[in-house]
Amino acid sequence: MKNLKSTVTLLILFFVLASYKKAGADSATKTPPSNLAITAIVSADGTGKVNFTATAENAISYAYEFGNGDIKTVGSGAINYQYAASGTNTYTVTVTATSNSSLTVKKSIDVTVTVTAVVPVLFWSEEFNTDGAPDPAKWGYDLGTGSNGWGNAELEYYTNRPENAVVQGGVLKINALKENYNGSAYTSARLLSKGKFSFTYGRVEIRAKLPAGVGSWPAAWMLGSDVDTNPWPACGEIDIMEHLGRTLNTIYGTLHYPGRSGGNADGSTTVIADATTAFHVYTLDWSAAAIKIYVDGILYHTTINSSSIPFNHDFFFILDVAMGGGFGGAVDPAVTNATMEVDYIRVYK
Structure with a gap:
């Protein structure tokens, strides 16, 4: 009987010590900084x-x-x-x-x-000074219709033909034409620098003159370079300039990203006097702190940048003239062509 009591006492003592050690260990692992x-x-x-x-x-x-x-x-x-x-x-x-x-x-x-204010240095530019096809070292093409996955119910067929995209007289001309082509009622071009030039942060200046036809929808914009693995809107989109032929001289500057895409996009508009008859400079000022959009040096949209939105990685350029679609609206049947002229694109760092 004595031996039994001793055994029980030892067992109790063992469990008490084990519990004490465990509590001590837990206390150690839960020590805050x-x-x-x-x-x-x-x-x-x-x-x-x-x-x-x-x-x-x-x-x-x-x-x-x-x-x-x-x-x-x-x-x-x-x-x-x-x-x-x-x-x-x-x-x-x-x-x-x-x-x-x-x-x-x-x-x-x-x-x-x-x-301190620093004079920006030219980092990359496209001056469109050589007549003929756009420089293949700088530009590729999206081809086909919106059914390829990047359309907005637009009516054009994007081609790489000189009829739709040509450098002439020191400007790039993107021509939307009314013609039956591969089942579409219009043709146009959509140029992109994807895989050829992309960058993070900087000041972009685009000097352009825009088309006037009702239903035309020219744009100079950017997409996140990770779009193939991080689909829109997660990749981010920066619309430096959009214009609608049905609301002449209203310029749209817009950002698209998760929670602020489509009709809920993060953007503003401004009205200028002669968007379709004169060249204007459309500017993006993009940094880790903010994204700012201007026309002719006048700021009209600002978004505070942060790590919670996808504007801290490489983006590439897109230039196009769409016809119709959800944003462009109905096309006036009398419109047979619509041309956006781009004098230059300059990126400063």
Whole structure:
């Protein structure tokens, strides 16, 4: 009987010790980060660059909120970041340190950054100075109708014929023509720089004159280069210029992305005097901080950029003249041709 009591006592003691050890282990694994410290070294050269370092005990990752809508997560706690907004601005930077048990601690600091105005440098351009077909080193074509997956119930058949796209007299002419062609009532061209030129961030200037026919729908726009693996609208779309022949001189600047696509797109309009009889400069100013759209230097649409929208990767250009469709509307039967002329496209960095 004595031996039985001893055995029971030992078993109880074993379970108590095991429970104590387990509780201690659980307590250790659930320790939150502590002693979070943040340092920021601001570059004095006016570039907006800041070298951040965050340290904390028991932390395995650090999420930075840079005070401008941008968020990035790093494992080491060190990150180099560049602010884009011109002038002197103070940002509240918040760092969230996370432990391996997902416990967190936060800390914020204020950082004052100066970005001086920098004269942009020409990065890429298409001047359309050589007569003939558009430069094949810079431009390819979408061919066919909207049934290929990129249509909007439009009426044209896109071709690569010189009748529909030609460089002549220092301008690119995209001609939409009323003609029966492969079952379509109109032909036109849709040029794209996909696979030939794409870029992230910069200032784009497009000088163009637009067609006037009711039902015409010219556009100078951009798509995310990952469109084949990340289909629209997830890839992002930037419409630098759209115009409708049924509402002459109204210019559309629009962004499409998840939650803001189709009829719920993120955009604005402006009215100019002579879009179809004179050349105007349509401008995109695109940075990590914001996306701004202008006509002749006048800003009319701004979207704050952030990591939550798909405008922080490479995009390529598209130039086209559509006829009809959901946005273009009914085509006036008297319209036999509609031509968009593009003098140049310039990208500055």
